Amino acid sequence: MTIKFSIPYLVGKELENVRLCLEELHLSGDGPFTRRCHAWLQHEFGASALLTHSCTAALEMAAILAKLEPDDEVIMPSFTFVSTANAFVLRGARPVFIDIRPDTLNIDERKLEEALSSRTKAIAVVHYAGVACEMDTILRFANKHGLMVIEDAAQALRCTYKNRPLGTFGATAALSFHETKNVVSGEGGALLINDPSLVERAHIIREKGTNRTQFLRRKVAKYEWLDVGSSYLPSDLIAAVLLAQLEEIDAIIERRRTAWEQYHEALLPLEAKGLLRRPFVPADAVHNGHIYYVILPEAAVVQRLVQGLRAQHIGSTTHYVPLHSAPAGQRFGRAVGSMSVTDQVAARLLRLPLHAGIGERDINLVIDTITTVLTAAQGLAN
Numbered sequence: 001m002t003i004k005f006s007i008p009y010l011v012g013k014e015l016e017n018v019r020l021c022l023e024e025l026h027l028s029g030d031g032p033f034t035r036r037c038h039a040w041l042q043h044e045f046g047a048s049a050l051l052t053h054s055c056t057a058a059l060e061m062a063a064i065l066a067k068l069e070p071d072d073e074v075i076m077p078s079f080t081f082v083s084t085a086n087a088f089v090l091r092g093a094r095p096v097f098i099d100i101r102p103d104t105l106n107i108d109e110r111k112l113e114e115a116l117s118s119r120t121k122a123i124a125v126v127h128y129a130g131v132a133c134e135m136d137t138i139l140r141f142a143n144k145h146g147l148m149v150i151e152d153a154a155q156a157l158r159c160t161y162k163n164r165p166l167g168t169f170g171a172t173a174a175l176s177f178h179e180t181k182n183v184v185s186g187e188g189g190a191l192l193i194n195d196p197s198l199v200e201r202a203h204i205i206r207e208k209g210t211n212r213t214q215f216l217r218r219k220v221a222k223y224e225w226l227d228v229g230s231s232y233l234p235s236d237l238i239a240a241v242l243l244a245q246l247e248e249i250d251a252i253i254e255r256r257r258t259a260w261e262q263y264h265e266a267l268l269p270l271e272a273k274g275l276l277r278r279p280f281v282p283a284d285a286v287h288n289g290h291i292y293y294v295i296l297p298e299a300a301v302v303q304r305l306v307q308g309l310r311a312q313h314i315g316s317t318t319h320y321v322p323l324h325s326a327p328a329g330q331r332f333g334r335a336v337g338s339m340s341v342t343d344q345v346a347a348r349l350l351r352l353p354l355h356a357g358i359g360e361r362d363i364n365l366v367i368d369t370i371t372t373v374l375t376a377a378q379g380l381a382n
């Protein structure tokens with residue numbers, strides 16, 4: 001591909017940080033670079049933050065912190081990455097899938113009531129493409145029924161809902177620094193802990209179920225096994241890369257948003273002709289340019305467009321196979337109500353090349369190709 005769908009964007013200081021880390025010889029977790037990343041995240045979110053080796057790991061920690069018992073239920077969208085559901089299935093809980101909103105493609109808060117049962121313990125929300133879920137309604141519902149809210153904020157770093165950062169609404173929130181995300185460390189993630197009563201246990205879970213964090217802070221003479229847990233912390237080498245990226249977050253997001261805006265403006269005429277639908281961002285949400293997608297009139301047009309783009313060496317990619325229709329989703333979860341929006345969006349959504357290093361000329365070529373393919377297809381239909 002000449003125009004790749006995604007390329008990790010390096011800010012320049014990563015190698016220097018890795019060199020310093022190697023000289024420091026603190027290669028395991030929670031070294032100087034991890035501490036600086038924690039400080040950065042704590043300042044950004046006003047919450048406790050712990051680096052993990054992935055967003056998947058952070059979600060697993062969140063599921064342990066939710067104290068789920070077998071057969072407890074967690075309401076979530078079906079249009080999401082497997083890790084949102086797997087984390088809870090690993091605790092013996094059941095994902096209960098509901099449909100998404102046709103506009104933002106986020107969990108449809110109007111469907112929560114129908115999914116509520118005596119076993120419901122939590123709601124896992126996913127801010128798709130960094131666009132906020134309808135948090136006021138979701139939090140009101142959760143408070144009314146005593147449910148924990150967990151945010152899968154993997155795509156939502158530097159996004160807001162009513163001027164407040166995503167990741168600060170749930171009891172916990174999970175971030176991803178996977179190389180396909182906006183800010184990257186290869187693999188990587190973080191758990192944000194907004195409920196102070198969960199912080200101490202989060203440290204224990206992340207350190208193999210021990211109070212090793214207390215020991216390293218010289219609060220206890222020996223560390224011992226206290227709880228369930230695993231090894232969720234990344235090497236300080238990962239944090240060295242991540243810190244360089246976090247320090248340049250403004251520039252990274254600016255670049256992505258500029259590319260996003262270029263697509264959005266140029267594709268308006270095709271939307272006006274009914275040839276595609278562009279992303280919708282509510283007035284009270286600010287996004288981070290993580291994904292630019294188009295929704296096409298039917299699945300056959302997706303195939304035609306993918307081929308047309310590929311012929312110009314342009315990468316594009318669909319997104320999730322809905323979890324409720326995947327083999328493991330059927331085995332471990334259940335769907336409540338119609339899933340027609342999820343099914344339709346999954347079949348018709350295509351993501352366009354977008355990364356911090358993409359240039360205006362590349363985007364113009366993508367737009368020209370889309371215009372040619374879709375208007376030719378329209379000509380055929382007429």
Ligand SMILES: *Cc1c(COP(=O)(O)O)cnc(C)c1O
Pocket residue numbers: 053054055056057080081083084126152154155175176177178187188189
């Ligand atoms: C990327 C992503 C994840 C997984 O992140 P990893 O860091 O790769 O574990 C989970 N949920 C959503 C919504 C994602 O986009």
